[in-house]
Amino acid sequence: MVASGPASHDVNQVKLAEDQTIGAVVLKTACSDKFEHMRFWPRPRYKLLDWDKQMDGRSKHFTLYSYEQGYSGTLEDYWNFIKACKKRARVPIIGSIFADVVEDWVMMAQKVEQSGADAIELDISSPHRPGSLDFETTFVSAIRSVRKSVKFPVLVKLAAGPDVFQQCVTAEECGADALSLCNRIRGFDVDVETQRPILHGFFAGVGGPWAKYYTLRHLAEAVQKVKIPISGTSGVICGEDVIKYVLLGATMVQILSVIMINGWESVGRINKEISEYMARKEITSLDEIRGKAIQHMTHPDEIVRWSGEPKSGPRNDWK
Amino acid sequence: MTGSEKKYPGLNPLPPDFAKEFPPVAAVVEEKCIACDRCPPICFFDAIVMEARAKHKYKRTAVVVEGNCTGCGLCFEACPVDAIVWVPDRSGLPVPGKGAPTEDTEP
Numbered sequence: 236m237v238a239s240g241p242a243s244h245d246v247n248q249v250k251l252a253e254d255q256t257i258g259a260v261v262l263k264t265a266c267s268d269k270f271e272h273m274r275f276w277p278r279p280r281y282k283l284l285d286w287d288k289q290m291d292g293r294s295k296h297f298t299l300y301s302y303e304q305g306y307s308g309t310l311e312d313y314w315n316f317i318k319a320c321k322k323r324a325r326v327p328i329i330g331s332i333f334a335d336v337v338e339d340w341v342m343m344a345q346k347v348e349q350s351g352a353d354a355i356e357l358d359i360s361s362p363h364r365p366g367s368l369d370f371e372t373t374f375v376s377a378i379r380s381v382r383k384s385v386k387f388p389v390l391v392k393l394a395a396g397p398d399v400f401q402q403c404v405t406a407e408e409c410g411a412d413a414l415s416l417c418n419r420i421r422g423f424d425v426d427v428e429t430q431r432p433i434l435h436g437f438f439a440g441v442g443g444p445w446a447k448y449y450t451l452r453h454l455a456e457a458v459q460k461v462k463i464p465i466s467g468t469s470g471v472i473c474g475e476d477v478i479k480y481v482l483l484g485a486t487m488v489q490i491l492s493v494i495m496i497n498g499w500e501s502v503g504r505i506n507k508e509i510s511e512y513m514a515r516k517e518i519t520s521l522d523e524i525r526g527k528a529i530q531h532m533t534h535p536d537e538i539v540r541w542s543g544e545p546k547s548g549p550r551n552d553w554k
Numbered sequence: 555m556t557g558s559e560k561k562y563p564g565l566n567p568l569p570p571d572f573a574k575e576f577p578p579v580a581a582v583v584e585e586k587c588i589a590c591d592r593c594p595p596i597c598f599f600d601a602i603v604m605e606a607r608a609k610h611k612y613k614r615t616a617v618v619v620e621g622n623c624t625g626c627g628l629c630f631e632a633c634p635v636d637a638i639v640w641v642p643d644r645s646g647l648p649v650p651g652k653g654a655p656t657e658d659t660e661p
Contacts, residue, residue, distance in 0.1 A: 241598045241626070248598070278578050279627025288634060434627075495628070498595040 237502075238468050238489035239264050239331040239358060239392075244306060246316065249324045255502035259327040261489065262320065264358045265313040266305035267334035267343060273305035273363075280304070282434050283496070284424065285443075295472060298443040299492045300424060302435055303363055305333065310343065317350035327353040329390065333361060340377040341384045348385045354412075357381060360394030362421035362440030370402055375409055382410035390466065394418040395449040403457040415466045415489065416457060417450045442492055446470040451483055458484035458529060472497075474508020484526035578640040579623040580630065582616045586637035589614040593629040593638065602629055 236259040237243050237252050244263040252260050266273045286297040306313050313330075320328045330347035332355065334340045340357070347355050359374040382389050391406040392415035393399050403414055422441035426433045447470035454467050467485035471477055472493050480488045493501045509521075518524060580601070582593075589612035594602045601622035607615045618629075620643065630638050 244598070276624060276626070278625030279630065280625075281627045281631065283628075283631040286631065288632070495596070495598070 236261060236329075236466065236468075236487050236489045237494065238491035239356065240303060240491045240495075242491055242494045246319045246323055249320045249326070249328070251499055252502065253324045253326045255499050256506050257326060257502050258487070259329060259353075260320070260324070261329040261331050261356055262313075262317065262352075263306045264331040264333050264356075264361065265310060265343065267332075267336075267339040268310065269335065269339065270305065270333070274307050274309075276304045276307065277302055277435050279434065286496075294496050296444060297492075297496055298441055298445070299419075299495065300422070300434065300439050300441050302437065302439045310346070314346050314350040317347060317352050321351040329354045329356050331356040331358050331392075333358045334377070335373060337377050337380045341380050344381045344385050344389075348387050352387070354388040354390060355381070355385065356390040356392050356415060357411075358392050358418070360392055360418040362394065362419050362438070370398070370405075375405060378406055378409040378411055388412040390415050392418050395420055395446070395453060395469070399453050400456050400460070403453075403461050407461045407463050411463060413464045413466060413486070414457065414461065415468060416453050416485075417446075417469055419446065419469070420449075442469065444470040444472045444476075447476055447479070451479060454480065454483045454485055455529060455532065458526065471505070474505045474512060477505060477509055478512055478524075481521050481525050482528040484529055486525070577625060577643040579620055579625050579643045580618050580627075580638050581620075581641040582618055583637045583639055584610065584615045584617075586635055587615040588612060588635055588637070589616070590634060592632045592634065596628050596632045598626075598628075599624050 237257055239261040240263060242248055242252070243260050249260050280302045282300040284298040284300055287294050306316070308316065317328060317330055328351075330350070330352040332340070332343045332347060334343060344355055357374075357378060359370070359377070378389070378391055389411050390413045391411040393402050393406070395417035399417065403416070406414060419440040419442035421438050423438050424433050425431070450467060450469035454465060458465055464486035465484065466487035466489055467480035467483075468489035468491070470492070471480070471488060471490045477488045490501070490505065493505075513519070513521070516524070582602075584607065587610075589604065589610075591604065593616050594604060599622045601619045601624070602616050603619060604614050605617045607613065616637075623643075625643070
């Protein structure tokens with residue numbers, strides 16, 4: 236699946252993704268009218284840090300530092316955008332919305348359903364979301380009301396953080412049909428030469444291949460507790476990463492930054508790498524290995540420790 | 555873009571208050587471009603195309619389609635020779651409180 240972002244703000248891109256054998260597309264997040272300012276994008280808004288630029292389309296290391304905003308059109312445009320995508324492409328189209336008050340959430344979700352989208356993703360964790368809306372007071376009631384008011388599947392996108400496990404459980408209790416783990420993290424960087432924050436000077440979303448280690452851990456925790464399908468996303472750069480997510484029990488895997496950095500061909504390449512892996516391991520369906528790594532996880536109490544090791548004692552060299 | 559090359563030497567740093575007067579867009583300094591084909595695929599807005607140039611060293615150069623450019627900054631990151639610079643947006647996008655840039659106000 237293509238994750239919500241700059242690779243899914245245009246009808247042509249959905250068609251392009253389909254040609255590259257993608258499974259589904261999450262459209263760019265639309266914001267309610269209250270957050271109209273998020274439809275206007277700052278310039279510039281992307282910066283690539285620690286990038287092995289010379290790899291020519293096969294980069295393995297980078298940090299995407301960005302102040303990405305919402306869908307640039309009005310809500311009316313967004314509904315038409317969904318309709319156009321459905322008309323042009325055969326892959327499932329997933330709408331993505333952000334709001335703060337329950338009425339806006341419900342109105343937008345219903346409109347997305349009427350426009351013909353196959354599912355909806357509630358983007359409650361964007362690193363660029365305005366203000367400090369917290370999960371319990373704002374979003375729990377929103378998930379619950381949206382679930383009651385629409386018939387199609389509702390995904391909830393959560394961000395990596397200490398409380399994400401509890402949020403997964405709460406989202407399931409609220410009736411979410413699936414979870415997306417995890418959104419990018421809100422980060423910050425400073426230029427030591429100019430002694431100022433880089434880019435526009437405010438916190439920005441950071442992500443990259445390194446971010447998958449956080450998500451894999453959150454996924455491994457969540458998948459043992461919640462029953463609903465989980466869509467893994469963060470730092471997928473090659474077919475192997477997708478296999479990692481599947482081995483930890485993810486039902487879907489979303490990619491985005493690899494498309495931005497290495498181009499649309501990455502989709503085909505990742506799918507090819509998955510097929511090669513399946514042929515090598517002699518499996519016909521990813522269901523055969525889904526969640527296989529989970530059963531081999533160890534409890535901290537069961538980890539073998541060695542005692543009486545002279546090397547592990549206190550060093551007395553300072554005497 | 556030879557004129558703007560001197561005034562706006564690149565992304566770091568953006569000239570002071572530049573963005574307040576004009577929304578910036580990318581432009582290619584054709585003399586610097588090495589026709590490496592890295593910037594067209596990284597652009598999500600179809601705003602960079604390769605064009606033939608008979609007199610150019612590499613016979614081709616990248617060109618920014620100003621009407622499509624949203625000034626996101628990704629091509630700056632992709633360019634290995636810093637051939638992409640900021641220039642004022644002349645495509646007539648209105649700036650809040652300033653109006654569209656005219657011939658007189660253009661630097």
